[in-house]
Amino acid sequence: MSDAGRRVAGWVGGGAAAVARGLYGGARWPDHRLAQVQGRTVRTLVGSQALGGLGMSIGIAVAALLAEDVSGSEKLAGLAQTMQVLGAAVASFLLAHVMGRRGRRVGLTLGYLLGAAGAVLCVVAGVVRSFPLLLVGTTLLGSATAANNQARYAATDLARPAQRARALSLVVWATTIGAVAGPNLTGWAGRAGRALGVPTLTGPFVFGAAGLLAAALVVSVFLRPDPLLVAREAAVARGGAVRHGTSWARVREVVRTRPGVAAGAAALALAHAVMISVMVMTPLHMHHGGAALEVIGVVISVHVLGMYAFAPVVGWATDRFGRPAVLGAGAVVLLVSLALAGTSPAGASYRIAAGLFLLGLGWSLCTIAGSTLLSESAPLDARTDVQGAADLVMGLTAAAAGAVAGVVVGTLGYPALTVFAAVLVTGIATAAEFARRTAGRPAADDEPLAL
Numbered sequence: 001m002s003d004a005g006r007r008v009a010g011w012v013g014g015g016a017a018a019v020a021r022g023l024y025g026g027a028r029w030p031d032h033r034l035a036q037v038q039g040r041t042v043r044t045l046v047g048s049q050a051l052g053g054l055g056m057s058i059g060i061a062v063a064a065l066l067a068e069d070v071s072g073s074e075k076l077a078g079l080a081q082t083m084q085v086l087g088a089a090v091a092s093f094l095l096a097h098v099m100g101r102r103g104r105r106v107g108l109t110l111g112y113l114l115g116a117a118g119a120v121l122c123v124v125a126g127v128v129r130s131f132p133l134l135l136v137g138t139t140l141l142g143s144a145t146a147a148n149n150q151a152r153y154a155a156t157d158l159a160r161p162a163q164r165a166r167a168l169s170l171v172v173w174a175t176t177i178g179a180v181a182g183p184n185l186t187g188w189a190g191r192a193g194r195a196l197g198v199p200t201l202t203g204p205f206v207f208g209a210a211g212l213l214a215a216a217l218v219v220s221v222f223l224r225p226d227p228l229l230v231a232r233e234a235a236v237a238r239g240g241a242v243r244h245g246t247s248w249a250r251v252r253e254v255v256r257t258r259p260g261v262a263a264g265a266a267a268l269a270l271a272h273a274v275m276i277s278v279m280v281m282t283p284l285h286m287h288h289g290g291a292a293l294e295v296i297g298v299v300i301s302v303h304v305l306g307m308y309a310f311a312p313v314v315g316w317a318t319d320r321f322g323r324p325a326v327l328g329a330g331a332v333v334l335l336v337s338l339a340l341a342g343t344s345p346a347g348a349s350y351r352i353a354a355g356l357f358l359l360g361l362g363w364s365l366c367t368i369a370g371s372t373l374l375s376e377s378a379p380l381d382a383r384t385d386v387q388g389a390a391d392l393v394m395g396l397t398a399a400a401a402g403a404v405a406g407v408v409v410g411t412l413g414y415p416a417l418t419v420f421a422a423v424l425v426t427g428i429a430t431a432a433e434f435a436r437r438t439a440g441r442p443a444a445d446d447e448p449l450a451l
Helices: 003-013 031-060 063-071 079-102 104-128 131-154 161-184 186-195 200-222 227-237 248-257 259-288 293-308 311-321 323-342 350-377 380-411 414-438
Strands: 021-024 027-030
Touching: 031 104, 031 131, 031 161, 031 200, 031 227, 063 079, 063 104, 063 131, 063 200, 079 104, 079 131, 079 380, 104 131, 104 200, 131 161, 131 200, 131 350, 131 380, 161 293, 161 311, 161 350, 186 200, 227 380, 248 259, 248 380, 259 293, 259 323, 259 350, 259 380, 259 414, 293 350, 311 323, 311 350, 323 350, 323 414, 350 380, 350 414, 380 414
Parallel strands: none
Antiparallel strands: 021 027
């Protein structure tokens, strides 16, 4: 293999050397041009994330209220959010299948379009008052969540090894824009929906659909050339073979032979389960203590701030100190957050606000470090398979944790839930230590698997 080919492999496939040349579509790309493509990719993903986050959050903020109104049952209200989480989990793997065959641009665009269709169905369900149709709509809306999650991986396809976490973290950070703005626009969107002749609670879904369509347009127009296809062409240029399609057998093979993949996937799933289980039950804990809805909203906003606002700093730390170190730090922050939240009295307090902020920050540390570790540890020919499977497992684990959280709080109380979550955090710490000990260890069949 030529030196130039090895440098290409180093950039796009996980090696240590920087790229000097790359090939795409038969044309030679110097390193400065590849850097331009990477910059354009990240800028496009930041824009689509902001629009996609707005499109999702503005509707999800009132999904439970619309479900209760349409079904007439408070007990069924939570099903809308549950179906959205499950829809996101399943869509993650299905979209990864599309990306594996057609590239990031087609997969992300499809995810946002399906999410927009789901938002439209939610509007129709509110008009005709059909609860089953609403559940179909929220399930499809989960596709937009899956697209937003998969976008973080697209930021790493052409990133230099020393900058992968920072590129990924910028895309994660962009979600803050939509996630914060969306809920604050629900009142206005409801009034606008009423002016358009649809029920007030469906108004946010009208504008959610518009936001998701805009995200699809941004990706479709500006995510060119496709970063994953560029990376694959570079692999072919150096004589590597790139397989297409999605295979569970291939995923199992990679997990078995690549320690970083197993550690990253485990950390992602456990951190998400901890965050979801505690976050969804905290408003109930505060409400039982007499906290006003406005105060509960502020605490959840502080939690979201912790999740996304400091992502660029977390990305820098992940590149500077290493993936295992930041995973370990995330586990410590999560334990501190659970200690604060679990010992807080019912109702409003500075302690529970601090606990929820640190819960979000710990999730950010684990998610950025875990996602980077997972992506760079997976070989290019199985990268979308592994990323989709990891997000599928992450979503299903979080959905199960959310369901168990309600049972735990109902029978043992909120403090017991934080103890249960702390047990899951020990799994994150174990994954971090496993990643540290196996860092740099090649797979048994490293040459066939590596880019």
